[in-house]
Amino acid sequence: MSSGTFSRRTRLSSKALRLYAESGLLPPAHVDARNGYRYYADEQVADARLIILLRGLDMPLDTVARVLVADDGERADLVAAYWAGVEATVLAQRHLVSYVMSQLAEGKDQLMNVTTRACDARTYVTERRRVSPEEIPDFIQSSCARLAPVAERLGGWAGPLTTIYRSPVNDETDGVVENGIPVRDGVTPDDVDGAAELLVEPVGEEAFTRITQAQVRYPQILQAYDAVYAWLAREGLTPSLPPREIYFAPFDAAHPEAEVCDVAVPFTR
Structure with a gap:
């Protein structure tokens, strides 16, 4: 299918398709040598939709690429490992916010038990x-x-x-x-x-x-x-x-x- 049709089916913009093609994440199945038009295969729709989901988790492109090339049994493990890291970072930032607030709030009692x-x-x-x-x-x-x-x-x-x-x-x-x-x-x-x-x-x-x-x-x-x-x-x-x-x-x-x-x-x- 043409890149326009693929874009409508996957809800990926032309800009996103170009980015993912250039990065090797979602290369076209065929590029017309005469006019440069890009064409995609039906089986690429699933990968495109998976990319959308993973990017919705703010997953970096290199991590998305590892998920795409992994076996079906490994994909879930890669996503779980990534999200565990995200949750650990958010939790650490939550404690950091508490520390920052303790420094900014004059006279604020320390919340840590000594x-x-x-x-x-x-x-x-x-x-x-x-x-x-x-x-x-x-x-x-x-x-x-x-x-x-x-x-x-x-x-x-x-x-x-x-x-x-x-x-x-x-x-x-x-x-x-x-x-x-x-x-x-x-x-x-x-x-x-x-x-x-x-x-x-x-x-x-x-x-x-x-x-x-x-x-x-x-x-x-x-x-x-x-x-x-x-x-x-x-x-x-x-x-x-x-x-x-x-x-x-x-x-x-x-x-x-x-x-x-x-x-x-x-x-x-």
């Missing part, structure tokens, strides 16, 4: 690196992969993965981040080799707030740090060690609304 707990002395095997905010997730993941065999050799994990911020990391400056896996008491520097280091922290207390996977994203995670430091100031308590994120649940497999992390600050009274 509490305290006693902490035993802790020994970690760690790695340090100077990173930007965008590099933090990759550093945490890669560092954990390197440290995990060290921890297993020393008797296994004795607690959750902990990411300690030795200096501020923000849009203006990179900072030093120390990623650590707790190990059993009694481990000494002589037991640790390679790039790993040993960190021992004393008995103490820490204030913390619990956040979801979506809230871990930068910059909305800053709301949790603000909440903990504001609480410490109101209570007249003094931070004694650098702030940290304690990942007590698997992060990648978690639902965006699942609680996975404590933002904590050790303090003295």
Whole structure:
């Protein structure tokens, strides 16, 4: 059928048909070499209508292309994976809006619950690196992969993965981040080799707030740090060690609304 007929049947404009043809998403079945007229096959109507539906979800053209060439059994999985990412992004943005509003509303009470707990002395095997905010997730993941065999050799994990911020990391400056896996008491520097280091922290207390996977994203995670430091100031308590994120649940497999992390600050009274 002619491009005009195809356009009417599929409700795709001539401009959209040209775009999808040029991108290889929906090329004409035939182009007349004499006049350049484009013709489409009946079986292309289904793909055209699927494109309309997917673009209605704001799916990028490269992702649409992957759906079109996938087997029927894989198409639904690709769409589901894309939409899960969209929902995760929207949820993260919802938390970001809450953080922005808390910064703009003067005198607005913090909505995050902050509490305290006693902490035993802790020994970690760690790695340090100077990173930007965008590099933090990759550093945490890669560092954990390197440290995990060290921890297993020393008797296994004795607690959750902990990411300690030795200096501020923000849009203006990179900072030093120390990623650590707790190990059993009694481990000494002589037991640790390679790039790993040993960190021992004393008995103490820490204030913390619990956040979801979506809230871990930068910059909305800053709301949790603000909440903990504001609480410490109101209570007249003094931070004694650098702030940290304690990942007590698997992060990648978690639902965006699942609680996975404590933002904590050790303090003295």
